[in-house]
Amino acid sequence: MRAIVCTKYGSPDVLKLQEVDKPTPKDNEVLIKVYATTVTSGDCRIRSFRSPFLFWIPMRIMIGLRKPRKPILGLELAGEIEAIGKDVTGFQIGDQVYALNGMRFGAHAEYACLPANGEVTLKPTNMTYEEAAAIPFGGTSALHFLRKAGIQSRKKVLIYGASGAVGTAAVQLAKHYGAEVTGVCSTANVALVRSLGADQVVDYTQEDFAQSGQHYDIILDAVGKISKANCKTALTPNGVYVSVEGSGVAKVSKEDLIFLKELAESGKIQPVIDRRYSLEQVPEAHSYVEKGRKKGNVVIQVRNE
Template structure:
């Protein structure tokens, strides 16, 4: 099978397309023929060893010292079950599924093997592209807004980085939960953020967040350029600051009205997001779709910091 392999950390051109044996599912696993995967900010951070501030040594111990232990990156997939391992009864070959692979990664390939519990049925009305596009950013936005902030109808929400994979989902999910949304993005993306449901927008190229006079019930930073101190200054009394791209120090010291951490990959959250997409209540925003032969270009686009929504790959 074709697979994008990363043997050492570095720039996008360290990624190589190679032929690997097709993996076999073990007990409790399924093999999925990948129709669409995504190159996420998480994939790019691992590939380039650009881990959040303070996480470098720990991350290298976890992922690999000189290069990723898991040579095939990618943890988002949508495709068709190709084979099932012993004990799998809920899924059969031919079923269309999508999901996330967790630390096993491996989705940047024609086939990926995952735990059957992590592969959820894809609704017939949802394309593989939309399924693969909604999961990474959607699960992060959902975790912080619904679970960490317990977002209520009428709440005011500021989304910093509103045009990225997490931000585009956050704007829509906040609106779905009845909040009033202000989205922060660059000039070319302000119209998109408005179309996604933001009542107000802030152009960060001309207006710094420190100059804002409005205060919010919830501030979600998807970029990593807000500190607990600068973020708290944007909050109403009783407001909550959500740091989705926190460094180690912010993670360790997050307490009170500051929340940070990694979003869990829960199948029930996948199903919730997919149902919203199927109902037309959530739009998966796609920057571009490329064949796996162009995955280096996909990584370059993610590294540029200018992608809008998701960069998708068809193996």
């Protein structure tokens, strides 16, 4: 099968399209024929090996010394089950699914194996493979951090970085929970964030939300670019600050994917897709994502639907 292999740490040109062995599912796994995946900021961090100095050695030991131990990157996917292990229940050959690979990676390929009891479930029936593939990473991350902050109805929530993969999901999820949502983004993305349901939108190139006099029960930094100290003046006395950087790793489950599927089918969340690339163009997708200006998600079309 064809796959994009990270041959060593470095710039996007270390990513090579290669022929590799097609995986065989273990007894508890499903083999997924991948139709769509994405390139996320997480993929770019692993490929380039961006790590704080103090964590450099531990991270290299964990991820791989000279190149990623799991050289086929890709955190999320959507596709069709082609084969199942003998112990698998709950899935059938031909099921259309979507999944979060997480640190297993492996989605930038024509096929991937995942544990049937892991973060894989039937995809939203009203979405294409490309749309479904753009939900798991941003959706589960936003869900985790909003829950950690105590999201509930009538809370005043500010989403910093509201136009990214996590941010666009967070705006929609916070609205689902009945919160009053303020999104922070650049001028070019104001209309997009407003269209997702944000009650107010702050253009950070024109205004500093922390100096506006407004106070929020929850501030979610969806891009890891502001500190709690930056937000103190904008938090209510019992307000909570959470960030995708430094607030722990998002814990997800199959139940989270099922929940997101139900919201998608009821029209309460819709993934934002900025650009689409072919599998061969994954290096170009990495270059684009690294610029930090993407709107929502960058999708990889592995095969035609």
